[in-house]
Every structure is written in structure tokens, then in C-alpha cells.
Amino acid sequence: MKVTFFKNLIASHLQNNLWLYVLxxxxxxxxxxxxxxxxxxxxxxEKSDLLNYLSSFMKNYNSQTINYNQLFLETAKNNIPILLIVWFLGLTMIGIPIILVLDVIKGFTMGFTVTFFVNGMGFKGIWMALLSVIPQNIIYIPCIIIGSVVAMEFSLMLIKSNGKKHWTTGISSRIMSYSIVFIIIAACMFVGLSFETYITPNIIKAIA
Structure with a gap:
């Protein structure tokens, strides 16, 4: 019964927000x-400068002992704040354009990194991209997109409800439900964080 309920809820969400997912x-x-x-x-x-930096980084990285706890915290700091910003923007009535800009930035980061590896390092760069960049982003990107859509949906709800009588009725429960969705998304992102922390460094070392 619960499974059917959640399936219907997800189907309804997708149907109502398809245009936001496309956007x-x-x-x-x-x-x-x-x-x-x-x-x-x-x-x-510029390419030569970046390649020299990357080459130097990989040589030093290959000789260092990995501190997984510190690396996990650094990885979390690089990804979780984005989700928190999207969550906060969803609570405002002017957050939608900024959320879309964050989506562009996330895409730019991935596109730049993968292309630079492939363009600058050739065959080794292809392996770097396939094994150390793309896997965690297979998790991060859907999480960011879902978070963006949920935030934009909530923001649109606030815009549509503003000015109506008693529009604040039940707002606290709506914010709670909205926040729970983001907690679930964050939990999913931790799968990607774990991969990036415990597997990606060893892949980089192997390739280096």
C-alpha cells in the first residue's frame, strides 16, 4: 500500500513538474x-599552465598518504553547501533564477573538467574522466536536478499563494515536508561522496 502511494506521489510530481525538469x-x-x-x-x-599544475598535483598526490576522514570532509564541503543554498533559495520568492544559474555552474564544472582531462592528457585523460569524475557525478547531477526542481516548485507555490487569505496556513508543515525531501537527497549524495572519498583517490593514484 505504501509502495503504491509513493509511486503515485512520484508520478504526480514528475507530471506536474516536467517542464521544470526540462528547464x-x-x-x-x-x-x-x-x-x-x-x-x-x-x-x-593557459592550457600549459593548468597541465603543469595538474601534473605537479598528481605527482605529489601519488606520493602522499591519503587521509580519508579529512578528504571526506573536504568533499562534503564542496558539494553539500550547494544543496543547502538551493534549499534556502526555494524558501524565497526570487530564488528560481539563481537556482538555474547554479545548475549552469554545476554543468560548466563537469564539462570543463572532463574536456580538460581528455584534451590535455589524451588517453590517460579519458580514463581519468571515466573513472574519477563521471561516476560520482552520475549521483550528484540527478540529486542537484531533483533538488533544483523541488526548490523551484516550492518557490512557485509561495509566489502563487502570496496575497491570498490565510496563505500561511500549514506553511510550517509544508516547509517541514520540503526540508525532509532535501535530507533524503543529501543522504543519496553521500553515496557519491563516499565514492569520491574512498575510491576516486586510489583510481587517480593508479592512473598517475
Whole structure:
């Protein structure tokens, strides 16, 4: 019974917010394309400088002992705040454009990183991208998109309800439900964080 209820709830959510999912995905893809073209049109000096830095980083990284606890905290600091910002923006009536910009930035980061690895390191870069960048982003990106859509949906609800009589009725329970969804999304992101912490460093070392 509960499984059927949740299936219907998810189906209804997807049906009602399909256009928001499409919009979020378009912004993400736009960011990826911008990242690809940024690498393509970088000057030779800039590419060389970044490659030297990356080469130096990998050599030093390969000789260091990995502190997994510290690495996990750093990885969480790089990803969880984005989710918190999206959650907060959803509580405002002007957060939708900023949420979409964050989607573009996330896409840009992935597009730039993957393209730079492949363009700058050749065959080794392809392995770096496939094994150390893409796997965790398979988890991060759906989480960011779902979080973005849920936040935009909540923001639109606030905009539509504003000005109506007793529009604040039940708002606390709505915020609670909204926040619980983000807690679930954050829990899913921890799968990606764990992969990036405990598996990705060893892949980088192996490739290096």
C-alpha cells in the first residue's frame, strides 16, 4: 500500500513538474557546453599552465598518504553547501533564477573538467574522466536536478499563494515536508561522496 502511494506521489510530481525538469536539464547541459568550449578556446599558455599544475598535483598526490576522514570532509564541503543554498533559495520568492544559474555552474564544472582531462592528457585523460569524475557525478547531477526542481516548485507555490487569505496556513508543515525531501537527497549524495572519498583517490593514484 505504501509502495503504491509513493509511486503515485512520484508520478504526480514528475507530471506536474516536467517542464521544470526540462528547464533544469537544459541549464545543466548549457553549462556543460560552455565548459567544453571554454577549454577549446583557451590559449596555449593557459592550457600549459593548468597541465603543469595538474601534473605537479598528481605527482605529489601519488606520493602522499591519503587521509580519508579529512578528504571526506573536504568533499562534503564542496558539494553539500550547494544543496543547502538551493534549499534556502526555494524558501524565497526570487530564488528560481539563481537556482538555474547554479545548475549552469554545476554543468560548466563537469564539462570543463572532463574536456580538460581528455584534451590535455589524451588517453590517460579519458580514463581519468571515466573513472574519477563521471561516476560520482552520475549521483550528484540527478540529486542537484531533483533538488533544483523541488526548490523551484516550492518557490512557485509561495509566489502563487502570496496575497491570498490565510496563505500561511500549514506553511510550517509544508516547509517541514520540503526540508525532509532535501535530507533524503543529501543522504543519496553521500553515496557519491563516499565514492569520491574512498575510491576516486586510489583510481587517480593508479592512473598517475
Amino acid at each position: 533544469s536539464a537544459i541549464c545543466l547541459c548549457t553549462g556543460i557546453v560552455l565548459g567544453v568550449y571554454t577549454v577549446k578556446y583557451m590559449s596555449g599558455f
